Amino acid sequence: MSYEEYTKEKILKPLNIDLTQSGFRLADVKNRDDLVYPGRTVRFVYMIYPSLLHISFFIFPTYPAGLLRMLAHDLSKFLRMLMNNGYPLLHSFSIIEIKKVVDDENICQYNPANTNNSFPPSIQFGLVWNWRIMDDSRRFICQRGTNLDSTHLMMINDKNTIEVIILSNGNRTLENQFSTKVYNTLANIQLMLFDCLE
Numbered sequence: 001m002s003y004e005e006y007t008k009e010k011i012l013k014p015l016n017i018d019l020t021q022s023g024f025r026l027a028d029v030k031n032r033d034d035l036v037y038p039g040r041t042v043r044f045v046y047m048i049y050p051s052l053l054h055i056s057f058f059i060f061p062t063y064p065a066g067l068l069r070m071l072a073h074d075l076s077k078f079l080r081m082l083m084n085n086g087y088p089l090l091h092s093f094s095i096i097e098i099k100k101v102v103d104d105e106n107i108c109q110y111n112p113a114n115t116n117n118s119f120p121p122s123i124q125f126g127l128v129w130n131w132r133i134m135d136d137s138r139r140f141i142c143q144r145g146t147n148l149d150s151t152h153l154m155m156i157n158d159k160n161t162i163e164v165i166i167l168s169n170g171n172r173t174l175e176n177q178f179s180t181k182v183y184n185t186l187a188n189i190q191l192m193l194f195d196c197l198e
Contacts, residue, residue, distance in 0.1 A: 007068070014088050015077045022070035029069060072167055079154055079163040082129075082141075098129055099141060134191065146172040153186055157194060164193045 001009070004024055012019060020030040085092040122133050132140045132155070142155040153166045166189060170182035 011089060015081060017070060017074040017077060022074060024068055072165060076163065076165055079156060083156060083160050083163060101131060151186060153190055155190055162194060162197050164190050166190050
């Protein structure tokens with residue numbers, strides 16, 4: 001069974017994700033108008049930055065979810081699965097492993113009561129996901145991805161009760177003030193949504 005077939009049969013179908021609205025290639029998606037095309041403004045970018053190396057749309061190695069495209073509603077099903085201790089895809093032990101924090105060479109179970117009088121770093125890494133600690137000490141498990149003209153941020157609060165997904169055509173690929181402003185704006189929107197929902 002190919003990776004693509006495995007993904008469809010063992011992941012997308014059990015999560016009730018519409019296979020006509022998701023896939024690894026744009027040709028897999030029946031109605032492409034429902035998707036955001038990340039390269040929509042690429043021609044404009046190359047007019048501004050003519051020396052920018054052109055990389056084909058399908059060769060971005062850091063594209064969110066490894067080129068798997070789907071609707072935001074379907075993407076939220078992955079977060080709900082994580083919030084539901086892996087049901088219906090994973091065993092709850094797998095979710096525990098995903099949420100474990102890897103600190104240098106030590107692996108420690110996340111425990112909000114364990115402060116040991118030290119200030120935790122703003123990011124702690126787990127398996128695929130990472131824990132973010134905000135300035136107000138709130139903790140979120142999150143995942144993000146970016147490429148030219150496409151950024152996503154997905155977060156779940158540490159109480160495991162609220163998920164927020166932000167999808168944007170904001171460009172974070174350049175190391176400049178604009179990219180920083182885009183990310184900070186998206187993160188602030190996300191935190192305001194948590195403030196509203198908590």
